[in-house]
Amino acid sequence: MKKYYWYYMAFSLIWLLMACQSNPPETTVEEQSVPSYIPNFNADSAYAYIEAQVAFGPRVPNSAAHQECQDYLVDKLKQFGAEVQLQSFEATAYNGTMLNLNNIIASYQPEKAKRILLAAHWDTRPYADKDSVRTQEPILGANDGASGVAVLLEMARVMNQDSLPDVGVDIILFDGEDYGEPEDYDELQPESSQQVYWCLGSQYWAKNKHEPRYSAYYGILLDMVGAKNATFYREGVSRQAAPSIVKRIWDAGHQLGHGQYFIYKDSPDIVDDHVYVNYQAKIPMVNIIEHDPASEFYFARYHHTHADDMDIISRETLEAVGETVMYVIYQE
Numbered sequence: 001m002k003k004y005y006w007y008y009m010a011f012s013l014i015w016l017l018m019a020c021q022s023n024p025p026e027t028t029v030e031e032q033s034v035p036s037y038i039p040n041f042n043a044d045s046a047y048a049y050i051e052a053q054v055a056f057g058p059r060v061p062n063s064a065a066h067q068e069c070q071d072y073l074v075d076k077l078k079q080f081g082a083e084v085q086l087q088s089f090e091a092t093a094y095n096g097t098m099l100n101l102n103n104i105i106a107s108y109q110p111e112k113a114k115r116i117l118l119a120a121h122w123d124t125r126p127y128a129d130k131d132s133v134r135t136q137e138p139i140l141g142a143n144d145g146a147s148g149v150a151v152l153l154e155m156a157r158v159m160n161q162d163s164l165p166d167v168g169v170d171i172i173l174f175d176g177e178d179y180g181e182p183e184d185y186d187e188l189q190p191e192s193s194q195q196v197y198w199c200l201g202s203q204y205w206a207k208n209k210h211e212p213r214y215s216a217y218y219g220i221l222l223d224m225v226g227a228k229n230a231t232f233y234r235e236g237v238s239r240q241a242a243p244s245i246v247k248r249i250w251d252a253g254h255q256l257g258h259g260q261y262f263i264y265k266d267s268p269d270i271v272d273d274h275v276y277v278n279y280q281a282k283i284p285m286v287n288i289i290e291h292d293p294a295s296e297f298y299f300a301r302y303h304h305t306h307a308d309d310m311d312i313i314s315r316e317t318l319e320a321v322g323e324t325v326m327y328v329i330y331q332e
Contacts, residue, residue: 038330039162041322042154043315049076049150050142050226050313053122058138059145060126061099061176073104073122073173076153081160082106082171089204094181094197103201104173105210108159112168116329117219117283118155120148121177121201121273129182130304140309141178143290143302147226147313149173151322158326167332170216174273176200183304202273206280217332218245219285221274225321227300228314230290232262232321236269242284249286252327258320267293288321 052072057065070086077084087103104122124141128134140146152171159169180198196203224230232253238246253262274285291299302308 038327039158041326043319046150046154046318047315049153050146053146054140054142059124060138061101061123077106080156082108087210091200093179101175103175103205106171109168115168115170115216117170117216118152119172120152120222121145122149122173123175123178125178125304128306131306139306142309142313143224143227144308148222151222165330174201199273202276206276216283218242219277219283221285221287224290226318227312230317231292232288233265233267235267235287237275238286241278242286245286249328253324256323261320
């Protein structure tokens with residue numbers, strides 16, 4: 001479950017005047033060297049990978065659909081030439097349920113020292129706690145879960161069939177991200193309860209890396225990256241932990257003509273898988289996540305409802321995110 005916190009920042013008039021004189025406007029795109037070759041990202045292919053995941057039904061841990069989707073994702077990544085391993089572990093849910101979880105880890109060019117980490121979560125919400133109907137039923141998670149996975153699957157397919165970037169690439173599909181408390185759960189719990197029951201896969205991996213000395217130059221997390229007219233603001237933890245990578249990604253998005261998605265505005269911290277990669281695993285990671293700080297819904301009207309199905313998915317959004325991330329990693 002994703003939560004956010006508002007921060008208010010005050011800047012003096014003198015500082016603003018100095019900044020305006022010494023720095024280009026915030027919307028100015030810095031010139032970047034164009035990679036000699038970037039393979040084409042196929043949005044139709046990414047869309048099909050979302051359909052395939054949704055066809056299993058809600059991918060809630062301990063369910064048959066969860067196991068079937070896991071097998072599908074592992075098979076696909078192996079088919080796309082990656083070295084694949086499962087990181088299996090157990091975690092206790094907020095309600096005491098023991099969850100059998102698996103982080104899916106796929107690596108390209110494992111011999112290379114310089115590495116980029118790409119991530120998404122592949123599980124789905126076990127209840128529609130923001131809906132007005134069927135609130136105790138699990139959601140399909142076409143966008144919240146499947147879209148980020150689909151973009152990474154398409155990138156894996158392209159890297160295998162076309163060409164690899166000049167760096168090693170690791171893809172981690174985190175499990176147990178969305179098994180957090182229902183929206184009203186905090187009201188029922190003692191104030192002293194500090195346990196974080198979402199982002200379980202990233203918490204486990206950050207403390208138990210698949211390679212004990214594993215590190216990466218930086219990471220990119222994709223979460224809810226396939227909805228129509230999505231907006232991606234520069235999220236707070238990302239700006240604090242990896243400001244130069246945030247700038248590189250958002251500038252690339254604008255250079256490629258995707259400025260309507262990659263918004264040149266800052267937003268508050270969001271608790272998501274990148275928090276644990278940043279602060280526990282010590283790898284600077286940026287979160288590309290749909291949200292709008294000015295909206296009453298913040299994470300969009302469909303978030304944690306049954307409306308998160310194929311009807312909200314856009315090939316144009318998938319293409320904007322996929323092209324941008326590929327552009328960035330092929331510059332390395």
